[in-house]
Amino acid sequence: MLLTVIEILGIAVAAFSGIMEAKRNSMDLIGIYTVAFMTALGGGTIRDILLNRYPIFWVIHPEYAVGIFILSVITALVLRYKQIIIRPYAIIIPDALALGLYSAIGAAYAMELNVSWFIAVLMGTITATFGGVMRDILCNKVPDIFKHGGHLYATCALSAAVMYILVKSATNDHASAATASLITATALRLLSVKFDITLPI
Amino acid sequence: MLLTVIEILGIAVAAFSGIMEAKRNSMDLIGIYTVAFMTALGGGTIRDILLNRYPIFWVIHPEYAVGIFILSVITALVLRYKQIIIRPYAIIIPDALALGLYSAIGAAYAMELNVSWFIAVLMGTITATFGGVMRDILCNKVPDIFKHGGHLYATCALSAAVMYILVKSATNDHASAATASLITATALRLLSVKFDITLPI
Amino acid sequence: MLLTVIEILGIAVAAFSGIMEAKRNSMDLIGIYTVAFMTALGGGTIRDILLNRYPIFWVIHPEYAVGIFILSVITALVLRYKQIIIRPYAIIIPDALALGLYSAIGAAYAMELNVSWFIAVLMGTITATFGGVMRDILCNKVPDIFKHGGHLYATCALSAAVMYILVKSATNDHASAATASLITATALRLLSVKFDITLPI
Numbered sequence: 001m002l003l004t005v006i007e008i009l010g011i012a013v014a015a016f017s018g019i020m021e022a023k024r025n026s027m028d029l030i031g032i033y034t035v036a037f038m039t040a041l042g043g044g045t046i047r048d049i050l051l052n053r054y055p056i057f058w059v060i061h062p063e064y065a066v067g068i069f070i071l072s073v074i075t076a077l078v079l080r081y082k083q084i085i086i087r088p089y090a091i092i093i094p095d096a097l098a099l100g101l102y103s104a105i106g107a108a109y110a111m112e113l114n115v116s117w118f119i120a121v122l123m124g125t126i127t128a129t130f131g132g133v134m135r136d137i138l139c140n141k142v143p144d145i146f147k148h149g150g151h152l153y154a155t156c157a158l159s160a161a162v163m164y165i166l167v168k169s170a171t172n173d174h175a176s177a178a179t180a181s182l183i184t185a186t187a188l189r190l191l192s193v194k195f196d197i198t199l200p201i
Numbered sequence: 202m203l204l205t206v207i208e209i210l211g212i213a214v215a216a217f218s219g220i221m222e223a224k225r226n227s228m229d230l231i232g233i234y235t236v237a238f239m240t241a242l243g244g245g246t247i248r249d250i251l252l253n254r255y256p257i258f259w260v261i262h263p264e265y266a267v268g269i270f271i272l273s274v275i276t277a278l279v280l281r282y283k284q285i286i287i288r289p290y291a292i293i294i295p296d297a298l299a300l301g302l303y304s305a306i307g308a309a310y311a312m313e314l315n316v317s318w319f320i321a322v323l324m325g326t327i328t329a330t331f332g333g334v335m336r337d338i339l340c341n342k343v344p345d346i347f348k349h350g351g352h353l354y355a356t357c358a359l360s361a362a363v364m365y366i367l368v369k370s371a372t373n374d375h376a377s378a379a380t381a382s383l384i385t386a387t388a389l390r391l392l393s394v395k396f397d398i399t400l401p402i
Numbered sequence: 403m404l405l406t407v408i409e410i411l412g413i414a415v416a417a418f419s420g421i422m423e424a425k426r427n428s429m430d431l432i433g434i435y436t437v438a439f440m441t442a443l444g445g446g447t448i449r450d451i452l453l454n455r456y457p458i459f460w461v462i463h464p465e466y467a468v469g470i471f472i473l474s475v476i477t478a479l480v481l482r483y484k485q486i487i488i489r490p491y492a493i494i495i496p497d498a499l500a501l502g503l504y505s506a507i508g509a510a511y512a513m514e515l516n517v518s519w520f521i522a523v524l525m526g527t528i529t530a531t532f533g534g535v536m537r538d539i540l541c542n543k544v545p546d547i548f549k550h551g552g553h554l555y556a557t558c559a560l561s562a563a564v565m566y567i568l569v570k571s572a573t574n575d576h577a578s579a580a581t582a583s584l585i586t587a588t589a590l591r592l593l594s595v596k597f598d599i600t601l602p603i
Contacts, residue, residue: 022347028400030355031347034334045251050447052456054253055314062317069319076402113457116464118471133436133540138334140343142542146424146433154432199430201478223548229601231556232548235535246452255454256515263518270520277603339535341544 003101003178008067010098013091014040015068018135019075020086025139033072035138040068043130047106047123051113092193093186096156100185102128103160104178108168117165124161128185129154148199152192155199160185204302204379209268211299214292215241216269219336220276221287226340234273236339241269243332248307248324252314293394294387297357301386303329304361305379309369318366325362329386330355349400353393356400361386405503405580410469412500415493416442417470420537421477422488427541435474437540442470444533449508449525453515494595495588498558502587504530505562506580510570519567526563530587531556550601554594557601562587 018039022032041058048056058064078084106127110120129145136143145153160181168177191197219240223233242259249257259265279285307328311321330346337344346354361382369378392398420441424434443460450458460466480486508529512522531547538545547555562583570579593599 025343025347026349027343027347028349028351029402030359030400031344031349034347034355049250049451050458050461052458055316056251056253059251059314059316059320062319065323066319073402080402113461115457115461118464118468119461122467137338137539137542138344140338140341140542142427142429143433143540146427146429146436148428148430148433150430154436158432199432201431201475201482226544226548227550228544228548229550229552230603231560231601232545232550235548235556250451256517257452257454260452260515260517260521263520266524267520274603281603338539339545341539341542 006094006097006101006182009094010101011040011064011068012071013095013098014131015071016075016086016091017132019072020084021135021139023076023079029072029076032076033069035135036068036072037065038138039131039135040064041131042134043102043127043132044106046130047109047127050126051109051123053109089193092189096186096189097182099128099153099157099189100160100182101178103157103185104164104181107161107164107181108174108178111165111168117169120165121158121161124164124181125154125158128157128160150198152188152197152199156185156188156192159188207295207298207302207383210295211302212241212265212269213272214296214299215332216272217276217287217292218333220273221285222336222340224277224280230273230277233277234270236336237269237273238266239339240332240336241265243335244303244328244330245307245332247331248310248328251327252310252324254310293390297387297390298383300329300354300358300390301361301383302379304358304386305365305382308362308365308382309375309379312366312369318370321366322359322362325365325382326355326359329358329361351399353389353398353400357386357389357393360389408496408499408503408584411496412503413442413466413470414473415497415500416533417473418477418488418493419534421474422486423537423541425478425481431474431478434478435471437537438470438474439467440540441533441537442466444536445504445529445531446508446533448532449511449529452528453511453525455511491595494591498588498591499584501530501555501559501591502562502584503580505559505587506566506583509563509566509583510576510579513567513570519571522567523560523563526566526583527556527560530559530562552600554590554599554601558587558590558594561590 015036018036019032022035027035041064044057103124107120107124110123132145133143144150163184164177164181167180168174216237219237220233223236228236242265245258304325308321308325311324333346334344345351364385365378365382368381369375372378417438420438421434424437429437443466446459505526509522509526512525534547535545546552565586566579566583569582570576
């Protein structure tokens with residue numbers, strides 16, 4: 001139940017970041033929806049393709065695609081009449097929670113296939129971060145999250161995936177492992193923003 | 202038979218738009234062919250991957266890949282000696298017909314898998330438009346079709362897919378549904394260009 | 403054994419070119435690793451997806467992903483303290499050998515599926531070159547290898563794939579065909595650089 005709330009919040013936050021980026025590139029509604037969709041669901045899509053998990057999650061759960069469409073229409077309409085100014089701090093917690101959740105889901109799907117833990121970490125990180133990478137490619141810029149000097153982001157996803165795998169291997173309990181993943185991503189992200197921590201290299 | 206003519210025309214028009222864009226980016230024959238290939242066959246490739254339809258259509262129908270190669274060589278040779286100036290209006294009808302046809306094919310393939318109608322619309326639209334999106338990514342620009350203020354394009358594909366699904370659901374007849382899709386895409390596209398109709402948001 | 407050495411060298415050279423490009427774009431370690439990974443393993447990943455070969459090669463051989471990670475960390479650390487200047491000529495031979503090897507592998511995998519020889523050539527070329535294309539897309543530039551006036555690169559991969567298929571069809575011997583492929587790619591690449599040969603169109 002709580003995980004569902006986090007997932008919905010996470011998708012909304014990701015879709016919203018796609019919408020704003022599309023707007024900055026003067027896109028119309030179709031462009032806005034495409035970028036929002038890819039930002040929110042792109043990482044999971046790549047994970048499903050790489051792991052040969054079919055049907056892809058949003059093909060059998062159309063509510064994701066429909067929900068992002070409704071959000072795109074409403075946001076685009078609102079943006080015609082007034083600016084939406086979101087302080088980055090307002091979204092940092094739901095975004096970090098979602099980062100942890102997606103990392104856990106990606107790592108869990110990979111572990112089901114008995115792949116190496118290193119590959120499971122990659123799958124968690126890809127699930128959590130490649131939507132944003134696709135957003136930036138579509139909007140013709142070098143992906144933000146890879147920029148040196150930025151706050152930790154992919155690193156939080158990666159650490160969360162590592163934590164998921166450690167706890168899952170030790171306890172064989174998905175719920176505990178997912179919780180540990182959420183806490184890791186959120187704590188690391190908040191610490192990074194608060195104390196201006198970046199990767200040394 | 203008529204559908205085959207439209208399909209060949211559509212592939213030729215898409216490949217040609219890829220060739221011209223590659224030329225504008227000073228690419229050599231290999232680059233030209235790659236961009237032409239992706240523009241013409243990229244949308245269907247993404248659809249096949251997303252729907253887990255294997256072998257991918259052009260892997261078992263090499264005539265697509267060969268035909269685009271021949272077109273690329275001939276066009277590149279001709280372009281060395283003289284400019285080719287195509288008035289946008291000359292290609293608008295075959296392009297719009299192809300848009301309707303690809304939308305119908307994408308939606309039909311999705312319907313075979315009993316997915317939600319919303320997902321079938323997305324698959325039709327992706328089939329018809331993502332080749333152009335891949336062309337623009339490869340040529341390092343923000344995809345044209347998403348630009349606010351442009352004539353309707355992805356919207357035509359989307360409407361055609363909706364029409365295909367409505368007629369197919371009502372009549373269970375693929376030929377009627379595909380015809381309705383072709384007419385919808387072409388009419389909407391021509392109206393958009395003629396009366397300068399764009400998406401309001 | 404020799405093929406293994408060539409493969410490792412090829413991956414290292416490709417990963418290294420990704421690392422340097424990521425550095426030029428001021429990426430941090432995560433960005434460096436992502437670009438290095440995609441450059442070295444992206445072509446084979448696309449090939450596996452297009453041919454529906456699962457599990458994808460690096461999912462069951464994590465040593466590829468781990469090796470590139472170690473190389474990324476070491477190179478990023480070294481680059482903090484001193485510049486690495488690699489003369490292009492120093493890597494031209496391992497890079498060309500790897501080009502020939504990947505072309506052979508891609509063509510061989512396609513031939514196993516009894517696809518047309520034209521498609522097998524495409525698969526060889528994609529395997530050998532699309533990592534570099536993905537690197538350039540991720541770093542927001544028009545792919546280098548498609549630029550008119552550049553030395554032959556994709557053409558070497560393509561010729562190597564053709565040679566692999568010819569020798570394999572004639573002799574049914576993978577080792578001879580792979581050797582012919584390696585020699586073709588390397589000879590053509592060296593001739594192109596030495597005598598400044600480019601595609602006429």
